[in-house]
Amino acid sequence: VAGQWVRVGTPAGAVALDDAQRAEVARLAASGQTVVSVAIDGRFAGLIALADAVRASSRDAVAALQRQGVRVVMMTGDNVETATAVARQLGIDDVRAGVKPADKAGAVTAFKQQGRVVAMAGDGVNDAPALAAADVSFAMRSGSDVAIEAADITLMHNDLAHVAAAISLSRATVRKIRQNLFFAFFYNVLGIPLAAFGMLSPVIAGAAMAASSISVVSNALLLKRWKA
Known part of the structure; x- marks a missing residue:
């Protein structure tokens, strides 16, 4: 640059630093800043401290x-x-x-x-x-x-x-899936033996299946009330 060699890089790589300069690098780095050093024609010229703002x-x-x-x-x-x-x-x-x-x-x-x-x-x-x-x-x-x-x-x-x-919503969704599986199995485990022994009429069985579907869908719709 303008006839001079300018080198910019890590504090350890751009140019040799003395004790005071290394102490300043350590101070800036400890405050959360990334430090680069500048050398002109092989001689230390200064430090540049860069930092990203934490949201x-x-x-x-x-x-x-x-x-x-x-x-x-x-x-x-x-x-x-x-x-x-x-x-x-x-x-x-x-x-x-x-x-x-x-x-x-x-x-x-x-x-x-x-x-x-x-x-x-x-x-x-x-x-x-x-x-x-x-x-x-x-x-x-x-x-x-x-x-x-x-x-x-x-x-x-x-x-x-x-x-x-996203993690909270996914966990809530998995809980609903498990609850709905319980509802579905509960109706079937209760209804199939009763139907097998003739203790459950087709009308009641149909109503139970409808109730099972309604309970599963209604429980799933409760996810609309989810808040982070």
């Missing part, structure tokens, strides 16, 4: 998942200091920093081998292998096409709160 709703979303009994793990390619600072803001205890795309997929596979049901949320190209490896995966609408293609569910709003809502 106000993200901490509430993490708390909602934890209340549901979901273990939340944060995996990121950022350095340990930055990742730890962001995780602290979100209330996440388990942080995996400096993770490469292939390592994310490997971590998902390792959790599955432990017998866990794994959900993965991501929006970048580098998240696609882990999204594909998870039991269920979520991509953001604003995410990359590769992530959306790899994910099972695409959230129409870029808000992690909808991950908690």
Whole structure:
């Protein structure tokens, strides 16, 4: 640039730093910022601190998942200091920093081998292998096409709160399915022996079948009252 060699990169890679400069890098990283250093003609010129703003709703979303009994793990390619600072803001205890795309997929596979049901949320190209490896995966609408293609569910709003809502709704749906199976089996287990011994007239049997269908449909319609 203007006849000078300008190099921008990681603090450890762009140029050698002295103790004071390394201390400043550590301070910025501890506050949740990603730090890059700038060198001009091989000499240190300065530091640039970059940071993504944490959504106000993200901490509430993490708390909602934890209340549901979901273990939340944060995996990121950022350095340990930055990742730890962001995780602290979100209330996440388990942080995996400096993770490469292939390592994310490997971590998902390792959790599955432990017998866990794994959900993965991501929006970048580098998240696609882990999204594909998870039991269920979520991509953001604003995410990359590769992530959306790899994910099972695409959230129409870029808000992690909808991950908690999707899990809550799916659990409510499974409960309704089990309840409806109980109703269906109850009517049949009670009615078939009575009909076999001639103790149930066709009229009553038909009414019982209608009542079974009505109870199952009515119970399923209660899902319309579901709230996150």
